[in-house]
Amino acid sequence: MEIPIELDHGSRQSLQGQIFEQFRRLILGGRLKPGTPVPASRALAEQLGASRNTVLLVYDRLIAEGYLQAREAIGTYVSFDLPETCLAASRPVATPSPDQVETSGCLAIPFLGRAQAVVSARRLAFDFWLGRPDPHSFPIKTWRRLINKALATAGARLTEYRDPGGLPELREAIAEHLGAARGISVSPEQVIITAGSQEGLNLVARLFVRDGTLVATENPCYQGAAFLFESYCAKLVPVPVNEAGLNVEQLPKDGVMLVYVTPSHQYPMGFTLSLERRLKLIDWARRCGAYIVEDDYDSDFRYRGSPLTALMGLDEHGCVMYLGTFSKSIGAGLRLGYLVVPKALAQAARTVKALLDNGHPWLDQAVMGEFIRSGCYANHLRRIRHLYSERRDCLVEELRRHFGDVRLSGLESGMHLAWHLPEHYPSASELQNLALRQGVGIYSLGSGAAYDYGGCDYSGRTVVLGFSSLDEYQIRAGIQRIADALAGLPASPALPVATY
């Protein structure tokens, strides 16, 4: 059987990535039906002019992600129980007419997409899951007070539609906060209130992405961004990261419409984009007419040195959009964030938001606006920044105590760090599984809400650990258990390696 896959040898995406993506789409689109055996790796390699090893790696990944199943004696075939939702979304159609051959029998929906993992899959006693604020730090008393105050003067604001861009008081408070905290000088009209940064990303995607639009992202990058752009049929362009963040030199010279970056604390690696690269990135965007999406998801937590000015604060050409969220600094259950756009895009972004959902709930906005204006937000940030820095110190200390001079990144800020495992350790997924058996959640990149295009230096040997939602007892006990699990292995526990 010939599989209709076409490789673009000029593409920046690896052959492996291209084969994987096209295979996945053939399966999800129903062109390869459940139960269909796949060609032998040698045959497919020959057909595509790729190495057999590449094809084997793709098959491994398709099996790992649940698209294919392999059975001794039977061989490898398309799974009956697919990991996504699209094939399920077909229903019988009666009496197909002759010109309906394509869809006869079932009507597939055109949507192809997968959801990012933002919720930890299991309830574990010691779960270093990522991006979760401390559950006990929610300012519940203040919140209750501000809600009751807002309700007392609500008037018609609970029954009426308002500006879809958001409550003016909140937009103003955010604009002011951004000036002081991130060096960004914007007017309130440029701030669009969103349901978390995911909705902000959606506004961006709706503004810019059509079938085949080139969107560059860090590799590895945040899953919620990659999956979203993918669901809009963007063509994703992976760009490697290293200790100084996105490797700007490796961006394509043209053709890219958007580049998505996490400069404060690269997700998932925790790197900070250097000032030199920030300026280069803006220059690149200016030269080739691209827009930068700056996701500043956890910049509120800076533990060492002073924060670098946000890209949007450095930009003089109106080519940066800035995503902020209160999900990390206050609580994800609020579903509150914002998108800041250049002046020229403000009206269009407001239109997209109107079409999306006519704006955000009034009460939540009123309370948040007052929370910031009254200074409670600044106090809250100070308090939890201190708490998280203690937790980070505790985690680093425990890792060093058990595993020696561990190589870590992402310590300067944020809510998680990345642990680079030395060569003689089990791989990231093996360690994750070992820990899981002890009731401890630590995460390889792919299972830690990151998207790994493959071919990235960090894939196999990095685990990520969130520390913001665990108290020091849980951190100590969790790391102890990992050490116990590793001690059961022949490998020696540690070797001195340079720390970033």
Added chain:
Amino acid sequence: MEIPIELDHGSRQSLQGQIFEQFRRLILGGRLKPGTPVPASRALAEQLGASRNTVLLVYDRLIAEGYLQAREAIGTYVSFDLPETCLAASRPVATPSPDQVETSGCLAIPFLGRAQAVVSARRLAFDFWLGRPDPHSFPIKTWRRLINKALATAGARLTEYRDPGGLPELREAIAEHLGAARGISVSPEQVIITAGSQEGLNLVARLFVRDGTLVATENPCYQGAAFLFESYCAKLVPVPVNEAGLNVEQLPKDGVMLVYVTPSHQYPMGFTLSLERRLKLIDWARRCGAYIVEDDYDSDFRYRGSPLTALMGLDEHGCVMYLGTFSKSIGAGLRLGYLVVPKALAQAARTVKALLDNGHPWLDQAVMGEFIRSGCYANHLRRIRHLYSERRDCLVEELRRHFGDVRLSGLESGMHLAWHLPEHYPSASELQNLALRQGVGIYSLGSGAAYDYGGCDYSGRTVVLGFSSLDEYQIRAGIQRIADALAGLPASPALPVATY
């Protein structure tokens, strides 16, 4: 100058509609630059093989909507001040390379869209604006009590991400409510909590609409739906309505992916889709593999007879999606609604919602769930249904008292009615302007959040009046002022005409 417009004489869209849409896109896409003179109507008519009158009507509409400007002695040209947002969203690009000729000088974003009008443009003393609940009926005391109760036991729910589909308790409460109120039997997993029905529509669009997807709607229809599908580059197919609702016989025989309908109280005309047509519509969808989007925006208010079972309650083939909202029954400021999908689509809809915004705020959902479960919602509905029926009676009485046996539609349910003006009255927009000068807001279809494809029987001679947010004094005074305004005209005030 040859304008690149291509007409499809086999299309169900009128030639006028086709020319208008293509012209609009040429302008918004920047192909026709501000200041460009348009061809003489005779020349364009010749080029297109259309009548000169058709072209003149298109030019009139483009001028009315602000795309073109006409100046004595200069002629008609593309406006410098366009009504939409896309051209504004361009920014200079430095040093364009030779292969960037297309975008050199400015980079336009691909988004083409316009926002629906959900907020009345002016603050008027007597504003019969549509779809607005009574501002004094918001159950504020109960709401405050339920919020404080929910906050007392919030635990980690304010800080954590949860199921993007929504809070299980709320989904269950809605599923139960729909069974009793609308004859719809669904499981909670089929209910996705959304930010009002506009977000529900977005989920539908993301699931089904790609460039060129055929989406049928009523003509005239709700602007928020038409503009949304249009922004996803759907090809809209208008289908006429009459007193029995959507004229199912006039649906295309195939090729349509979605049909958007408002069966309980057609927006804007107020007609109820007859049971016979409901069954025919479902049968049509089953036969040609289309899906029906049932927008039941104000079905909570039924004043005469018992409500017809919702399309989703009649559907045995899984071809109906149902949009519900609390914006009309409680308050638009809550931004809370839901989309109910067939079982086969539940997983995909949940994925789209996750990608869209990771789910709805927890507190709002918890409060609404308890509001329904505790019976407060049923009581609230009973109370405001009574209130609105009194207001409707008052409005009808006043209209009859001043204008005789007026021809009205949409009396059986909902929050607004349509007034069909007799031949000798001023046109709908003239009457709207007359009223406006008296401080009274009444609305022609196009200015009343409706979308009129043109060619609809009701366009010029229907005004719509919302009555739910005005008290009886305001209603009486408002209608009195319209009568005063009309009395200043030579036309006689009324003629006896049959009431629907």
